[in-house]
Amino acid sequence: QITLKESGxxxxxxxxxxxxxxxxxxxxxxxxGVGVGWIRQxxxxxxxxxxxxxxxxxxxxxxxxxxxxTITQDTSKNQVVLTLTxxxxxxxATYYCAHITYDFWSGYFGGFDYWGQGNLVTVSS
Amino acid sequence: xxxxxxxxxxxxxxxxxxxxxxxxxxxxxxxxLNWYQHKPGKAPKLLIYTASSLQSGVxxxxxxxxxxxxxxxxxxxxxPEDFATYYCQHSYSTPYTFGQGxxxxxx
Numbered sequence: 140q141i142t143l144k145e146s147g148x149x150x151x152x153x154x155x156x157x158x159x160x161x162x163x164x165x166x167x168x169x170x171x172g173v174g175v176g177w178i179r180q181x182x183x184x185x186x187x188x189x190x191x192x193x194x195x196x197x198x199x200x201x202x203x204x205x206x207x208x209t210i211t212q213d214t215s216k217n218q219v220v221l222t223l224t225x226x227x228x229x230x231x232a233t234y235y236c237a238h239i240t241y242d243f244w245s246g247y248f249g250g251f252d253y254w255g256q257g258n259l260v261t262v263s264s
Numbered sequence: 265x266x267x268x269x270x271x272x273x274x275x276x277x278x279x280x281x282x283x284x285x286x287x288x289x290x291x292x293x294x295x296x297l298n299w300y301q302h303k304p305g306k307a308p309k310l311l312i313y314t315a316s317s318l319q320s321g322v323x324x325x326x327x328x329x330x331x332x333x334x335x336x337x338x339x340x341x342x343x344p345e346d347f348a349t350y351y352c353q354h355s356y357s358t359p360y361t362f363g364q365g366x367x368x369x370x371x
């Protein structure tokens with residue numbers, strides 16, 4: 140059974156760095172073909188793809204946020220960590236982590252099939 | 265980046281209706297298109313992957329189609345639990361962008 144859970148602050152002051160941890164079970168990020176991504180949703184707005192880390196430690200970022208984002212993994216702890224620097228009010232959102240699988244036959248990922256419950260982060264002084 | 269455009273942005277329908285939501289990609293994404301259902305306070309739920317494959321556990325009234333740039337999500341007979349916001353998302357090349365969402369409301 141695959142589960143993911145986000146943890147981190149609920150309130151961040153402007154200019155601070157946000158650090159969110161995704162703790163998962165039921166799979167290993169060292170298994171070929173596995174990925175974990177981060178997605179966010181500002182209040183009343185659409186889902187936004189942020190970053191993805193692959194089983195081989197390859198990483199991909201949203202171009203609009205690339206300079207501020209870092210995604211890392213701790214395989215021994217079954218965790219993926221997302222950091223977002225220089226937080227501002229526009230970064231107020233629910234942040235989700237999610238599991239994704241690579242299809243080696245097609246050479247592409249499928250959809251995010253397992254999601255965490257989300258972590259609402261508010262940026263305010 | 266590949267842009268995803270959904271239509272309509274909102275839709276009112278009744279229980280038992282058949283509804284179709286459209287998603288258009290700004291360039292060809294082959295069949296690498298996924299659909300999600302999202303309810304307030306809950307995590308998004310994967311319904312359809314690679315355009316037409318039904319995710320395990322998802323009712324068969326949900327179906328997807330299309331390839332290239334134009335895709336559809338059809339709900340065959342709306343049930344009360346289907347009223348939610350639906351998103352398309354491509355997985356052709358990063359960033360795996362989402363559409364802006366379609367809010368399905370009860371008429």
